[in-house]
Amino acid sequence: MFHYILKRLLQSLIVLLGVLVIVFFTLRLSGNPIDVLLPPGASEEMVEIYTEQLGLDKSLVAQFGIYLKNIFQGDFGTSYYYKEAVTGVIFERLPATIQLTLFSFLFTLIIGIPAGVYSALKSGKASDYIVRIFALIGQCMPVFWAGLLLIIVFAVQLNLFPTQGTGSFRHLVLPSITLGLYSAATTVRLLRSSMLEVLSKDYIQVATSKGLSKRKIVWKHAFKNAVTAILTVLGIQVAGLLAGSMIVETVFSWPGIGRLVVQSINNRDFAVVQAVVILIASIYVVINLLVDILYSIINPRVRLMKGSSK
């Protein structure tokens, strides 16, 4: 157990380092990072500050060293556009994104789990088909279009929710549903097939022949095993929601880090973009690590299996 966790931890650290390497070299891919980090026509003074800060007059290896040192000290540089530390700019907007992501995940669970179980129990019946068609369409719709449709119906036509912005719980409803739609649809499809697989197992037959109530069989025996099987995917979805927030926040003018990235790209404020990219990728890696550890606690077979996970 301890050995497995240590191994996964080490792997995650390597991946994190790799993330930093990729970001570093992508920024230098296009030549002088100053051209990317600062908008055209930036003042001499700014150019000098950046050259000094990033050590651009030094060798590539030295630059990478400075870059790593700054990041581990939590220094992501100064935003050209906001004229303040990048970390400050991000932390100001992070709560809004976390709020949105959490509510979307809640939506995913509230819709995805009952619908997935229901669909599996009614397998082959008309109601199963209806759930599956909805799930399929949910996976094929572009997220931003789903958002626009929700705005048209619930904000413009019915006037139930505001079209954009933040401030109250009512502001949170449409963006959360939009962001959660795809992962809810994915959850329905995965949970359905996972449930069907579990329900065909021998121990379910045993439980049935013991005369246990259907409710007990479904929730205690089948659901528990089915949901364990899709736990990894659920974890990845949280991270996916974070990435999807870039689109959803743009649709609803939600003041989080997703919208910040898109705006910063338009402002050519790449110190901010770089920091958010590193932040989201890191959260992604950490969530994956936590899910794997949790999974290995729930399902001992994983840690007994050979070598690398997945």
Add this chain to the structure above:
Amino acid sequence: MIRQIVKNKVALFSVLVLILVVLFAVFAEFIAPYSPEDQHIESKLLPPVWDENGNSSFILGSDELGRDVLSRIIHGSRVSLIVSLFGTLLALIIGTVIGAISGYYGGKVDAILMRLVDIVLAFPFILLAIFVIAITGPSVFNIIIVAGFATGVNLARVIRGEVLHVKENDFIEATHSIGANNFRIIVLHILPNIANVLIVIATLEMANLILLESALSFLGLGVPAEVPTWGKMLAEARTLIISNPWNAIFPGLAITITVLGINLFGDWLRDYFDPKYVEK
């Protein structure tokens, strides 16, 4: 195969959708009633023809510059198809090379390649695409490269698993023993055996790439301004959504139906190749 498709209603629907989209893309100039850039100043922001204010010469209405929505949707299919087709081809090449080498040779090579794959996969797909496009600049070529690379790395994992599976067969060992070299074994004996899986996942990835391209276009990171794309049409419609919701409907419908068609076709292909296949 064709008989099978005609028998299956869902497969028939998906193939018809795909044929229609391809026809749109190839013959856009002949099918579209107007040029996508023609501005009909006297008929701005028209609703579709079935609305009481509709105009029969603009079947799906017009946008705020008086451009015909139907013509723009027909022309918009081009970028979507080009990106998804070439992106998927590139992904297949990258994925097959990495996956085959990793799965076939195993050991250290495998460990190193798979760690590299892990690193790329640590970036959510859309985030990586946005980051790279923002730096390299938006163009069809750059989008294809980024999409193909990120998807290819994803495919490498699946292909590696398949190669591992096929490698265990006796006929591989037999081929080995009559002196075939590794390259020959991989290309002539292993890849043909995983071709079915490759075709299915490639089809499903095409759908993903259409969604990716539309998302990039929507965020303003798609192709240059003058080319119409479905994502860009939705971005433009968003600003006028309260007064004119119609413009926000049809481009999204085009994306959804295309993606649905490709996904259904992919699902059908999977069943066709392997009726026993259980959805993972």
